[in-house]
Amino acid sequence: MKFASEFRQGKLAQGLLSKIRGASKRPARFMEFCGGHTVTIFRYGIRQALPETIMMLSGPGCPICVTANADLDKAIALARIPGLIIATFGDAIRVPGSYTSLQVARAEGADVRIVYSTLDALRIAEENPGRKVVFLGIGFETTAPTIAASVLQAKEDGLANYSVLSLHKLCPPVIKALLDSGEVALDGFICPGHVSAITGSKAWEFIARDYGISCVVAGFEPLDVLQSVDMLVAQVERGEPMVEIAYRRGVQPEGNTEALRLMDEVFEPCSAEWRGMGTIPDSGLRLKDDYRRFDAEKVFEIDPGPTREPSGCICGEILQGLKTPHDCPLFGEACTPEEPVGxxxxxxxxxxxxxxRYGGGGIER
Amino acid sequence: MSDRILLAHGSGGTLAHRLVEERFVKPLLNPVLSKLDDAAVVDFAGRLAFTTDSYVVNPIFFPGGDIGRLAICGTTNDLAMSGARPVYLSLSFIIEEGFLLTDIDRIISSIRETTEEAEVKIVTGDTKVVDRGSADKVYINTAGIGVVPEGVSLSGRNAQPGDKVLLSGPIGDHGIAVMSKREGLDFSTKVESDCAPLCEMVAAMIAASPKIHCLRDPTRGGLATTLNELASQSNVRIVIEEERIPVRDEVLAACEMLGFDPLYVANEGKLVALVPASDAERVLAAMRKSKYGKEAVLIGEVKEGSSRVVMKTSLGTSRLIDMLTGDLLPRIC
Known part of the structure; x- marks a missing residue:
């Protein structure tokens, strides 16, 4: 298969691993920002294969995870408006808000539809001219351009029944907030691959420049991740933090200028609440005033009621790399994929x- | 005359009789079924295996198969996994009002082909029609009985340390084929469902070695879930090697796109066998000679330990493989 199996070859991985083992002298703490990287690291048992000098921490790069309960409650309140159709990417329907989830609202009669593209949401709006369709805009810079494109398309087509609840989050501001908090000490970042395809690697230059932390943009196959660790180790050993790309097939320094233009046309930065991290200035996206008729927050009166945090859940600290799931008293007991608390x-x-899913990162050697 | 199923087709009146006789019994004709008595009376000798399953797949026609073929394969394969040779099946339909008669004919024709292939007879059946909206197009239930040959004793509890783990071919074809045609997910792929009756291959395997310990078909939940069931039933550790597990490029590509792990994607024409090491080569050769086992491979072995499945990754590391947990997969069988 193009772009997958080539990047999973065992022999090349073994070579990279022995290179890393040979090169890594100083203890180093690296954070993989993206949930996608965390999955690769666990699925291939990469943590246990790395030398003891290297400690890997998981970061806040999971859009569903960082969405605050107050925002999820808004989506659920919208779903309960009679006749309204919610269109959303799959995972969002199972996430519990303060009291319930979209999945439960759906079972109780709400019309919540899973789509795989914003174009499907537009199609639903076209096919149901008598009903309002709200797309849940949850995601980072990766999904924001396609949602911006859907708003522009809706405007062009004169679709009056389509709007977006924009809960988008931006990655550079949250990394800055994480580093400014001073709670987590890091030597390197594995920077997000897909986000960087949009923003370009230049978005991370402040990390190396202002915080002296090494950065490598990585793809999502095991060889991509190992190559990025190898490059981070080299930077740390040289003592020269900079931004490098280990994902040239997907990422350019300047990013995807057309996607950035679309985002900039429709959205503007706003402060946003991140789960467990509070409100971070300019870390969210809202629709510009020119597009307010596509902004669900302006189109509907949304009353989600008071929010509540699940007691005992430490998702907020896990997202910042301060704790691991094994530190959580609910993990695997009260909180499982079937009945998630956080x-x-x-x-x-x-x-x-x-x-x-991956048994604590591959317990067996 | 309407070209669709009407509520009256389920009323027990003349319309119902005509539907059953012309569209169900005639194509599937055999001496037992043709009697149309309340129950089939058949001759039977030996140890009996008995199973049932319902089929609600959506869409009902998918690349490489349809709900009819699935209803025959699923139930005959369950019998085969107990070592039985499937002999008789029941066939029950729940049909939504408005369903196209031509689609009934397509399904029955597929059922006929598959029963002939599996050498099994449909000896009794039933048809119900429900109001539009009360069911989604058509549901099928089949129950089956089979005869277990003398000396054969297969069970998920029989795995022994030292057993080899054999897999009859590439995984994930059925789940991906069905999902590719699902409304709202439509993507083009060359993947076809592997939906197939495995009884002929199982008979050949048992002939090659009556000492086979366990057979199981990794349907819903995929290979990972099946291996976990076996590890837990036999209280052993099963170690498999990632690089030995065959996955077609197209399936891998679709999994990447959808965020699935092929280990958890459904199959409908594959089996896993746990076989004593001494007989593994012989059984593998028998699998490779049969129509649905040409790509059979050895993927790992059973070790001492407790109820775990461990995979050696291509990086030389190991990780635990868990059962399938909460997912968003559509109806696939």
Whole structure:
């Protein structure tokens, strides 16, 4: 298969691993920002194969996981408006908000539809002219451009019944907030691959420049991740933090300028609440005033009521790399993929779900 | 006359009789079924295996198969996994009002072909029609009985340390084929369902070695879930090697796109066999000679330990393989 099996070859991986083992002298703490990277690391048992000098931490790069309960409650309140259709990407329907989930709302009669593309959501709006369709805009810079494109398309087609609940989050501001908090000490970042395809690797230059932390943009196959660790180790050993790309087939330094233009046309930065991390300035996206008739927050009166956090859940600390799922008293007991308490157990790229599925990172040697 | 199923087709009146006789009994005709008595009376000798399953797959026609072929393969394969030779099946339909008669004919024709292939007879059946909206197009239930040959004793509890793990071919074809045609997910792929009756291969395997310990078909939940069931039933550790597990490029590509792990994607024409090491080569050769086992491979072995499945990755590391947990997969069987 093109672009998958070539990047899973055992012999090349063994070669990279022995190179890393030979090169890594100083103890180093690396964070993989993306949930997708966490999955690869666990699925291929990469943590246990790395030398003891290297410690890997999982970061907040799971859009579902970082969505605050207050925002999930808004989506659920919208779903309960009679006649309204919610269109959403799959994982979002299972995430519990303060009191319930979209999945439960659906069982109780709400019309919640899983789509795989914003174009499907537009089609639903076209086919149901008498009903309002709201797309749940949950995601990072990766999904925001396609949602911006759907708004532009809806405008062009004169679709008056389509709107977006924009809960988008931006990655550079949350990394900055994480580093400014000073709670987690890091020597290197494995920067997100798909987000960087949009933003470009230049988005991470402040990390190396202002915080002296090495950065490598990585793809999602095991060889991609190992190559990025190898490059991070080399930077740490040289003592020269910089931004490098280990994912040239997907990422350019300047990013995808057309996608950035679409985002900029429709959205503007706003402050956003991140689960467990509070409100971070300019870390979210809202629709610009020119597009307010496509903004679900402006189109509908949404009253989600008071929010509540599940007691005992430490998703917030796990997302910041401060704790691991094994530190959580609920993990694997009260909180499982069948009956998740926190969002990190729901999303297929959430740390808790990954730890659960892959048995704590491959206990066996 | 309407070209669709009407509620009256399920009323027990003349329309119902005509439907059953012309569209069900005639194509599937055999001496027992043709009597149309309340129950089939058949001759039987030996140890009996008995199973049942219901089929609700959506869509009902998919690349490489349809709900009819699935209903025959699923039940005969369950019998085969107990070492039995399937002999008789029942066939029951629950049909939504408005269903096309031509689609009934397509399904029955597929059922006929598959029963002939599996050398099994449909000896009794039933048809119900429900109001539009009360069911989704058509559901099928089949129950089956088979005869277990003398000296054969297969069970998920029989695995022994040292057994070799054999897999009859590439995994994930059925799940991906069905999903590729699902509304809202439509993607083009060359993958076809592997849906197939495995009884002929099982008979050949048993002839090659009556000492086979366990057979199981990795349907819903995929290979990972099946191996976990076996490890847990026999209280052993099963170690498999990632690089030995065959997955077609197209299946791998679709899994990457959808975020699935092929280990958890359904199969409908594959089996896993746990066989004493001494007989493994012989059984593998028998599998490779049969129509649905040409790509059979050895993927690992059974070790001492407790109820776990461990996979050696292509990186030389190991990780635990868990059962399938909460997912969003559509109806696939």
């Amino acid at each position: 969002p990190c157990m729901v999303s297929s790229e959430g740390s808790c779900s990954t730890y659960y």
